[in-house]
Every structure is written in structure tokens, then in C-alpha cells.
Amino acid sequence: MKILITGGAGFIGSHVVRLFVTKYPDYQILNLDALTYAGNLENLRDIEAAPNYRFVKGDITDPAFVDALFAEEKPDAVIHLAAESHVDRSITDPLAFVRTNVLGTVHLLDAARRLWQPAGYDGHTFYHVSTDEVYGSLDFGPDLFTEATPYDPRSPYSASKASSDHFVRAWHHTYGLPVKLSNCSNNYGPNHFPEKLIPLAIHRLRTGQPVPVYGRGENVRDWLFVKDHATAIDAVFHRGRLGDTYNIGGVNEWQNLKLIELLCDEVDEQTGQPAGTSRQLITFVQDRAGHDLRYAIDSAKIMSELGWKPSVTFEQGLRQTVAWYLENQAWLDSVTSGAYQTYYQGQYGRGASPAPAR
Ligand code: NAD
Ligand code: DAU
DSSP: OEEEEETTTSHHHHHHHHHHHHHOTTSEEEEEEOOOTTOOGGGGGGGTTOTTEEEEEOOTTOHHHHHHHHHHHOOSEEEEOOOOOOHHHHHHOHHHHIIIIIIIHHHHHHHHHHHHGGGOSTTOEEEEEEEGGGGOOBOSSSOOBOTTSOOOOOSHHHHHHHHHHHHHHHHHHHHOOOEEEEEEOEEESTTOOTTSHHHHHHHHHHTTOOEEEETTSOOEEEEEEHHHHHHHHHHHHHHSOTTOEEEEOOSOEEEHHHHHHHHHHHHHHHHTOOTTTGGGGEEEEOOOTTOOOBOOBOOHHHHHHHOOOOSSOHHHHHHHHHHHHHHTHHHHHHHTSHHHHHHHHHHHOTTOOSSOOO
């Protein structure tokens, strides 16, 4: 089976690519990524020479490129992760999110339909990886997002992801495309670009810079270790029902301020600083526009139907994550310098694409 994984050079995508390349040596894994600021082939150094892995640089917003890629590579299945993923960026540049998350997804859906429909859809899967943010925002209290929760996106990012989910379902209902979806909570772990809360905080703590807490730091997120998201994607891809959606979460809710305090203490412990040193860097800043109060996922369906569960506790995951960032300062330095992107595009962009480059 040849699987096209989009966004495989990004944070979650790189963990999914690694899992599939190592766990399924009989599969051919084709990683399609535009290498935006968020995509780094350094994330996949350890598996880049594997015989069942290839990288293709390309942009899903370019329909001619997508069509040529499908015609040439004829993937049996797609796991679609490529996206603009940062809520703050969606507030300042919403159109980029419409282009990649909405139009890019539609280009992939239609390329898959045109490739697979003529000979029948048997054996094919289009799996769309999405977010819990499509469900909107919860109050403090016991409520959880289930697969039946109505969509209520509130940021340009979540609106673009909700839209792409709707298009995926539309291609299923209208054209019979064999699709699967999952909607996951906040991920954390190695290779997370330091614009998101946890890697940003670790990066700033290690360099002695203030850690910005939006508003009063009371907002709640449900955190899942990225490698556990990858195993959930594996479970849905192989055992999930066609046309179905699976919610994925960590059963692990934290208020932002409490989480940052925990991170500060972990950084102090691992760097040998006196306890309390890092907490002095906590700085309250202006709130995010339209900041969703609380996300919390009910993972009962994936746990009971597919037997998936997280493998690490938050304490273990956070300790591993802080250790990874402290041990990989060169990675952090390079992804936060402009030269990094230029270098890796030069390294891997050369003629690697089987289809016409843009
Ligand atoms: P990321 O920003 O780290 O990575 C996105 C990847 O997509 C990058 O490698 C980037 O180069 C690539 N990409 C962007 N635009 C592209 C384009 N036009 N063509 C080809 N490639 C392009 O994102 P992430 O955090 O790894 O998220 C991956 C997916 O999972 C996204 O669809 C996101 O919505 C979803 N998701 C993320 C989280 C989370 O907590 N990070 C939670 C739930 C769902
Ligand atoms: O819930 C899943 C979503 O989680 C994914 O779909 C998104 O791709 C991913 O980016 C993430 O979105 P969030 O907006 O929840 O993540 P972020 O790390 O940006 O912010 C987490 C919380 O921390 C949120 O309440 C905003 C707050 N925050 C964030 C940053 C970057 C701060 O207080 N300070 C900050 O500097």
C-alpha cells in the first residue's frame, strides 16, 4: 500500500510518518509537504534513508501540482495533516488558512476521487486529521465535546478546519469517497514549533525571556502527548469505520496558568535552577481575540471501539518534552532562525518532486 501523508514535515505529521515508516515496512510512505515555516525535514532525519520513505516538496493549494502528483504516484490512501495550524496567525492572516485548510483539502479530495472512482473505491481511504476546536468553546463544568456535538467554530483557524471537515463529509455523501475523520485536542511533545504555548514557554524559559500568559491564564485545554495522537491515527486509519469521526483527547485538562507553573517548575528542576526561578518570568499579556474558554474531549468512542488509550501520563510526557527541548537546543535555535528554512529547502527541494514544481 502506498500512503500519501500530507504535512509530514510538521509537528504531528512527522510523528505519524515515523510511526508508519517503522511499524509498517511493507507500506510505501510518501510525505508531501510545502515546508512552510512550520515544516522541517530535520524532524525526520532519523528515518529519511528508510527504503519505504520518500519526501515530495509541494503545495496542496496548487491544483495542477496535486493532480500531477496523484496521476504519477497513484496513492492507495491519503492521511491529510497539512494545514496552517496556529490560531494567532489565523487572526492576522485568515486568507492563508482558507487557501490551505479549505481549498487545499478540496484539491486533495477531488484528486483522490478522480483517481479512485473509475476502478472502484475498494481498498482506498482518505483520512482527514482535524481538531476539537470545530466544536466551539465550553464553559467551566463537566461538559465534554462528543462526536455528536454541533459544530460552532469561532476563530478563522477553527472555521477553516470546520469547513474542511464539511467538505470531507460532502465528498463521502456525494461521491462515495471512503473517508475517515478524527478531531483531536491540544498536542504537545518533541518537534513542536515554538509558537504554540508549551514549546514557546520552554524556549523562552531557557533563554530567560518573559513567558506571555494571555488574559488571566484561566482558559482550559486538554493536552495529549503527540506520540499518543500518532497511535490514535494509526488505530483510526486501520480499524476506524468508513464515514465515521473519532474524537481523540488526553483526559487531561489544565488551566493555562497552572500548566505554565508546572512547566516552570519542571524547567527549574531539569536545569538545576533554584525552585521558583522560572515562575518569575510569567507575564500576563493582552488576551487573544475571541479566545475560546475551554476545550475538553470525550474519547470514549475511540477507546471502546478501537481499544486506543494514551500511553503516558501528563507528568511523564511533560518531563520527556522539557528534556527533549533542553537536549535539542540546536533544533530550537535553528527553527527560530530564518536561515533554517532556506537551508533545508535548498537541501531537499532539488528535483525531488515527481510532478512539476511550482
Ligand atoms: P504544523 O503547523 O506543525 O505542521 C503543518 C505542516 O503542513 C507543516 O509541515 C507545513 O509545512 C505543511 N503545510 C502547510 N501548508 C501547506 C501547503 N499548502 N501544502 C503542503 N504542506 C503544507 O501543524 P500540526 O500541529 O502538526 O498539525 C497537523 C494537523 O493536525 C493540522 O491539520 C491541524 O489542524 C491538526 N491538529 C493539530 C493539533 C495540535 O495540537 N497541534 C490538534 C488537533 C489537530
Ligand atoms: O485544540 C486543538 C488545537 O490546539 C489545534 O487544532 C491547534 O492547531 C493548536 O495550535 C492548538 O490551539 P490552541 O490555540 O489551543 O493552542 P496554543 O498553544 O496556541 O494555545 C494554548 C492556550 O494557551 C490557549 O488558551 C492560548 C494560550 N496561550 C498561547 C500562547 C501561544 C498563552 O496564554 N500564551 C501564548 O503565548
